[in-house]
Amino acid sequence: MLRISLLLGIVLMHYAVQAQSNFSSKLIGVGVVVSDIDRSLAFYVNGIGMVKTGSFTINDEFGKRSGLTDGVAVAVTVLKLENSPEANEWKLMSFGKKATHPAQKNIQDDTGMQYITIQVKSLKPIIERLKQQKVVFLGTTPTPLNKDVHFVLVQDPDGTFVELIGPLE
Structure with a gap:
């Protein structure tokens, strides 16, 4: 029984590796x-x-x-x-x-790719640069996710949502 389980595990791992190898x-x-x-x-x-x-x-x-x-x-x-x-x-x-579609106010307002998430080392310099550009910050941001990590949400000039996640400093 142990040999059958071991053999089955090896076969399943082989297929998992094969599935991942399609990409260059x-x-x-x-x-x-x-x-x-x-x-x-x-x-x-x-x-x-x-x-x-x-x-x-x-x-x-x-x-x-x-x-x-x-x-x-x-x-x-x-x-x-x-x-x-x-x-x-x-x-x-x-x-x-x-764009021919209406501007989105929330992620659910349209279909397709709506947002990107960028993990950052420090939000502070990005927030300062975006404020200088008069970018509107959405929601109550920065929003704490835990004691060290915060979440900031903005939109690019065409409405794509950009999530920025990281410590404030």
Whole structure:
């Protein structure tokens, strides 16, 4: 009986490892279409503290062939929390037009990707930078999650909710 249980455990572990091996990277890159690239870059770089790590252009031919843009060229700016190969990519692009859906006041107001969560070492400098940019803080923030960690909620210029979690200092 012990041998059967051990064999079953080994087989299950093999399938668990196989399922995880489908991906060539553990990172996720997120493409975000924004209405005003300069305003969004100011929010994410100067307010949140992300860094620009690169850029590229999707030309009209590739946009059409790939199905991404139906033949419209677009420049993409790549941001990360730090300039490291282990950091996820937050890719901003703009077609110079406003969103067609209504602005969200709460997460439940729309479908799709609504928010991102960023863990920080200290909320204080980010709060100060966002206040300088006149970013509206939502709810009663910073909200304590425990004696050491607080939660801050803001929205980027296009309404994506940004959760910031970490100690105040």
